[in-house]
Amino acid sequence: MIEARDLTKQYGDKTAVHDLNFTVRPGIVTGFLGPNGAGKSTTMRMIIGLDAPTSGRVTVNGRQYRDHRAPLREVGAMLEARAIHTGRSARNHLLAMAATTGIGRRRVDEVIDLVGLHEVADRRAGQFSLGMGQRLGIASALLGDPATVMLDEPVNGLDPEGILWIRNLLKQLAAEGRTVFVSSHLMSEMALTADHLIVVGRGTLIRDVPVAEFIASASSNSVRVRTPDPSRLRALLTGEAVSVSSSTEGQLDVTGLSTDEIGLRAAAAGIALLELSPVQASLEQAFMELTADAVEYRTLSSSREEVAA
Amino acid sequence: MSTLANETYEARVVAASEPGVTFSGALSSEWIKFRTLRSSWAVLLAAVVALVAIAGLIGYVTGSKWDGQLDPEDRVASAPLQGLFLAQLLIGVLGVLFVSGEYTTGMIRSTLAAVPRRLPVLWAKGVVYGLVTLSTLIPTTFLAYGVAQLFLSHFGHSTSLSAPTAFRAVLATGIYLALVGLLGSALGWIVRSTPGGISLLVGLLLIVPVLLEVVPGQWAKDISHYLPSAAGASFYSSLQADGALSPGAGLLVLVIWVAVATTVAAFLLKRRDG
Structure with missing residues (x-):
């Protein structure tokens, strides 16, 4: 000790x-x-x-x-x-x-x-x-x-x-x-x-x-989502402790929600998802x-x- | 690991039966350190050879010229022991190295981690080096004296140890060298570097006396008797120079030099970051 x-x-x-x-x-x-x-x-x-x-x-x-x-x-x-x-x-x-x-x-x-x-x-x-x-x-x-x-x-x-x-x-x-x-x-x-x-x-x-x-x-897990309807999805996901940003047309980077939660909510709202993948910053980076x-x-x-x- | 196979270290308390750091432990550690470095024995051997060989040479030369042009100081009992001028540098430098070597290699970190109270290390190093030098150099000075007498007697001029001042001069030479070694160690502790320690030692033994000689005025002469080299000479020489200290006072002054340097070393060792 x-x-x-x-x-x-x-x-x-x-x-x-x-x-x-x-x-x-x-x-x-x-x-x-x-x-x-x-x-x-x-x-x-x-x-x-x-x-x-x-x-x-x-x-x-x-x-x-x-x-x-x-x-x-x-x-x-x-x-x-x-x-x-x-x-x-x-x-x-x-x-x-x-x-x-x-x-x-x-x-x-x-x-x-x-x-x-x-x-x-x-x-x-x-x-x-x-x-x-x-x-x-x-x-x-x-x-x-x-x-x-x-x-x-x-x-x-x-x-x-x-x-x-x-x-x-x-x-x-x-x-x-x-x-x-x-x-x-x-x-x-x-x-x-x-x-x-x-x-x-x-x-x-x-x-x-x-x-x-x-x-x-530290690795600030985020989820990358591609969808044909980004503005609707953004409105749907944005909330307390959740931030959504977009760097490319049709692509959102979501932090604060897991891939499961995003997938289920999108399905419930009838939004098509083209990609749903977790992004992990490297530990060294963090x-x-x-x-x-x-x-x-x-x-x-x-x-x-x-x-x- | 192997010692506590079924026990967890989580609650381990060092048992009273397990030995702790002791002064005798520090002593044996320092003795192992001294004897396991080749340089220790090489330098010590060089000092022994210097004392004996030079004594033989001086014995031969003075013996062969005895009836010609010889200064009185070449005939006295202590004359053949002039190898001490070389030996003091070797023993002093070894004293510096015994300490500064720990700093230049980083060994000091292991040493102080093992004995974090630190001062036992300083005392143990002093005791070990003092005993090593005394126990080798006192017999060596008697051997050197004997070798010189062998050559002198060849020409029919030998003195014996029973001659006035002879025994004291021979014994004192060994003690002087051991004290110079301790002075070197103390300087090693103080400056923590080999070149620095050696420079200080050589400066104190060889340069400062010369400087004081060139300085005009009586005060410089008066002071110079109290330098380690001059005080040492009063102690080991058969001849007493003008205004020089008595042999006893010379020894006392020398011991004070070593004591002061060691006290400064101890103070710094305790205070500085290792």
Whole structure:
């Protein structure tokens, strides 16, 4: 469980994270989504105490990270930037990390096997490919067998096999009841992996919703209808929470009604339909629109209060 | 995963029986870090070789010229240990690297995530590096002294450790080098960059003394006795230069330098974003 309350971070006069409030719950994969530079990495650095918040606080399992007796057993983190000495072997890196918290050699061997680095564990980390580096980062994160796992852009630079491996690993970790917090700037990746989304832009919270709800709301489903009698159909369909627009002669774009409802109403009124098809904006599109400019953040961030309440 | 097969992590509380972060844990972590980098041993070996080889060379040269033109300072017990001028740079740079290497590679993020209270890392690094340098360099300075005596005795001029100042000079050389190493580490913490740390160290040990020498006026001379290099020389040299500190005062001033630099390092480490 990760809880951020009024979390703010300023570097000089630049605000990286502004008044962020969210809760990351156990048992599901929570995606931390936002364009590059939205403040995701800064937030994660504050969660494990690398950066101190300018104001507000963030706790893990009810306490600030540094106040835990055995931090590595509470939270396992992999940051986007490499955090490994290039001159040291993977095994020695993990042994050095483990030693701080009295984690034994057996657990080190276990995580090496778990991430599939057995063959290369004694090679210097500087010779590792990007994918091997990510696996070593994940091994470090799992070292303390923590209930909370936090990974910053874990699929970056991975090959398809590696991406699939991470997706399955994240789902497995969540199924075990762990709190799994994963950042990404790719909506499509999050749609496949995450159950819940925390969306940020320019350091501000934009959405805090289940993925399904985000997809439903953000993809602005509309229905394209072609008819020989557009003006009658328009009059018939227009109503509260329904908007009808027309870009081409004889074609209407309807939002707020399903294809079924439109078809049945048209039939009841005796209007012929030549085409009736759902149009789904791509998720990526929706995400980009959502995070496109600052004006929209402000209007949309008001939804935060509803979510938090 | 394997450890808690039938249990959910949702309600997991870290048990009191599971070890937490301890200072001895931080110590063993730092020792693993030190010994698993090739550069640690390469630089340490270079310092050992420099001390012994130069002592042998000086022993041979002074022995062969003993009856000719030799300054008194070439005949004293500490004279063969001049390899320390090279060794101090190697040990100081290794001290910088032991810390700055964490920052340049990003390892520091893993280190501070494991020990988020941070200061134990600084103390542990200091203890590990101090013990490593003391335990290798003190025997090395005695070995170097012995090698020099071997050459000197070939010409019939050896001194022994029981000579006045000899034992102190040899022991002090090892201690001086270890303190320079700790000063290097502190500078590494302060500037968090390898070139920056090395520049500061070299500036403090080699450049500032020369600058103070060129500055006219007595005050510059007075101050210069308190520089780490001059204070160190008072401590390890058999000869006491004009107006220089006593050996004990020299050691004290050197320790104060290390203590102040380490305090600044600790303050910054605690305060800055990692």
